[in-house]
Amino acid sequence: MKALIIEDEKAAVRNLQALLSEIAPDMEILAVLDSITETIDWFGAHKMPDLIFLDIHLADGSAFEIFGHVDITCPIIFTTAYDEYALKAFKVNSIDYLLKPIDPSDIRKALDKLERLQGEPAGKEPDYSTLIRALRKEESYKTHFLVPIKGDKLLPVSAETVLFFHIDDGIVKAVLADGKECIFPQTLDELSDCLNPVFFFRVNRQYLISRKAIQDIDLWFNGRLSINLKVPVPEKILVSKARVGEFKEWF
Known part of the structure; x- marks a missing residue:
């Protein structure tokens, strides 16, 4: 699985990378981006990753601004210190919403949820159209x-x-x-x-x-x-x- 980390705190990046190396050693981190501008530019030159780890407060504003410029079609795991954006997060392909500091069990549960939703055994190419349909169902919940x-x-x-x-x-x-x-x-x-x-x-x-x-x-x-x-x-x-x-x- 190829993942993208969008996070502006260096300590948070190091912690997340350490957790992933332990829990999902086969995961390839394509890039670490720290701003809205850098993220938009990255998507303009690269294919969609399999998964995104996304902080909400980035160096140049709210990460939700990214969705106005990029049609993100892969699942997202939000990683943030703020809980007030959870409902908004679940409208944009969110698999999970993890509050910092992130525990190993948080990452493990989020990745387990991803595997359950995509409905494919480990090692098989995931069907993201099925996954995104499952995530879109989140939008039907009453708010x-x-x-x-x-x-x-x-x-x-x-x-x-x-x-x-x-x-x-x-x-x-x-x-x-x-x-x-x-x-x-x-x-x-x-x-x-x-x-x-x-x-x-x-x-x-x-x-x-x-x-x-x-x-x-x-x-x-x-x-x-x-x-x-x-x-x-x-x-x-x-x-x-x-x-x-x-x-x-x-x-």
């Missing part, structure tokens, strides 16, 4: 809702402001980052299907939570986990033993 409130009004709610959804007396409610609570007309199953699973996890029948809402986690009886959120909740949130492995993988 905003219009929620009915008192009278004849609709309240715009961004998915990224939701800390968790829960069922209260048969009614689905969402608790937002500002502490407000609103009633959603969808079922919890419907919300699980339409929200990006990168950010939300259905821990049990009563709760669908955002990763950023989690404060810490307690080991519980019978191999379960007890999740403590950053805001008060009416009951203990338990992850069943059967879902603990999936939850840890998601987190």
